[in-house]
Ligand SMILES: Cc1ncc(C[n+]2csc(CCOP(=O)(O)OP(=O)(O)O)c2C)c(N)n1
């Protein structure tokens with residue numbers, strides 16, 4: 007093992023290299039490009055053995071990835087934002103092929119307006135596709151999660167593709183100290199890809215991704231993917247325990263920070279959780295019992311683990327770095343569904359923040375906790391909040407004036 | 418060219434690679450072409466399909482294919498072929514499978530995919546030199562969804578989305594030339610009604626490596642509106658009127674494998690199909706028929 011400084015993109019590439027991926031179909035998009043450029047350089051220099059094919063689109067890239075996985079090689083690919091959406095037809099199609107591979111998504115907000123900065127609207131659009139989803143909060147986690155993802159996706163109980171998500175900029179372009187596991191130790195954790203009965207061979211013809219006639223066989227195969235996702239919950243816990251035993255790093259399905267005695271918790275995914283942890287520390291210094299709950303696994307959804315962690319808490323401030331327009335924060339809605347009807351569950355408050363790279367300030371974290379305590383005391387849940395300060399609005403009004411538009415214009 | 422070449426219909430394979438009994442319409446010209454192509458290619462194939470009529474060939478748990486099958490999407494069948502081919506190459510080079518387990522990757526798509534939605538993926542696959550055969554059955558419309566106008570619909574044909582008195586105002590895209598502009602290893606036009614010409618071209622394609630196109634005009638009784646019993650006649654008329662030139666591109670040159678002489682007037686072909694009925698009834702549209710004839714004449718003048 008050695009410790010190096012890596013940004014999230016390099017960490018993802020190292021994960022793929024240590025997993026000894028055979029094949030990488032690729033297409034560039036900011037902020038993902040560092041991943042495929044790093045792998046291309048290693049394939050060219052011979053530092054890693056693998057083949058890259060540059061596709062003409064992400065739709066083709068995901069098709070090629072799944073087709074190669076279905077032929078029996080270990081496949082890695084990566085994208086972001088518009089790229090993930092461009093591929094979306096295939097993102098929803100290929101889980102049904104039951105051919106595992108890993109796709110690193112570097113989260114970036116979606117148009118319109120156009121931006122390069124992060125939020126989770128891209129990866130959450132793939133939420134119902136059948137891909138498993140692991141969400142990372144550090145560069146170390148990105149590397150480790152790629153390895154965990156191969157073990158999990160290739161597990162005979164699962165056999166599904168996996169998205170490993172990292173935040174653009176905050177992880178992709180931020181260097182952090184990362185422990186590089188020894189290749190031999192990774193080989194022991196992650197044996198070569200066993201294609202099982204998959205793979206097109208002259209001696210063993212296979213029909214993949216065929217049509218069905220009627221809702222009954224259709225439902226059967228869709229249920230199969232759902233049940234495999236559910237089976238991935240237990241499989242994940244085993245695999246993460248094995249990983250911890252070998253590499254001394256814990257990556258539970260749900261990370262709980264200072265939660266044991268917490269009355270109030272922040273609930274969020276990704277690298278923004280680092281700020282939530284600092285906020286919890288500051289609030290605890292002033293005597294308030296605050297913790298942080300961060301699911302790493304979003305598909306399958308670790309509902310039972312979340313209920314166990316949140317039972318007895320008074321209120322949860324859900325911070326969504328995404329916005330389902332016309333509904334609200336996606337994590338908030340999902341958590342409500344998981345907790346509703348169970349005894350001893352906390353009140354849920356919804357905050358939407360961090361869209362398109364917008365900072366969520368320390369003051370806002372403190373204010374969210376204050377609101378959560380107030381809700382706990384009164385028993386009344388306030389309306390969902392869209393985080394935006396008066397100062398920001400003033401700045402925006404200035405931009406609108408420059409653009410010659412009336413204040414309050416939607417454009 | 419020194420490779421083996423079928424000399425007569427009697428030499429064509431008698432063993433069929435594709436089983437009978439499919440969900441295609443009776444008299445489907447696309448299925449006819451697919452049968453003839455696979456008879457030559459054999460069963461060591463993986464057919465990578467794009468959305469269209471043929472997608473229903475493999476319906477769980479049945480398939481008429483003795484080889485493998487992978488359905489992808491309307492736009493990305495060539496990318497599916499890329500992934501399969503790349504993976505087979507990797508498995509071969511690492512000794513994980515032997516040569517006897519290797520397969521020919523065959524994309525199977527309709528015109529809607531080949532001329533339109535899948536063209537970007539096709540162009541990229543050719544440019545990368547992908548070793549595959551692209552079989553397009555061209556029924557000149559989005560057949561599976563009801564024969565709406567596609568980029569392959571001929572000028573003047575009436576379709577559900579070109580229902581006016583003059584039919585489709587646009588021109589049929591020349592996919593053969595689009596491929597030739599990419600300098601592929603091989604490209605050919607074929608039709609199921611000329612099985613010897615088709616078999617020879619598939620045989621030649623099979624002897625080469627790289628991107629190869631087999632573009633089959635596919636008479637479609639359902640979409641073109643004619644009695645299925647006339648399918649072969651209509652196919653032959655497409656050739657004899659010069660509307661569907663039979664040709665191949667290999668080693669940088671285009672060669673016509675059949676020059677119709679004398680050429681029959683186009684109306685001999687047009688009048689067989691309901692999609693062109695408005696050219697003849699209730700009033701004969703001499704201007705439009707003449708226009709179509711002129712286009713064909715001009716094509717053959719340039720062939721010289
Ligand atoms: C992305 C997408 N859009 C639309 C469709 C609906 N669709 C299915 S088959 C088809 C027509 C395909 O036309 P063509 O490639 O000519 O094949 P044919 O149906 O004529 O066999 C269409 C439009 C689809 N499957 N996928």
Ligand code: SF4
Pocket residue numbers: 440441442443444445446447448470556560561635636637638639640
């Ligand atoms: S609609 Fe045409 S192409 Fe499609 S199956 Fe029927 S005859 Fe064949």
Ligand SMILES: [Mg+2]
Pocket residue numbers: 469527528529554555556557558559560561567
């Ligand atoms: Mg068609």
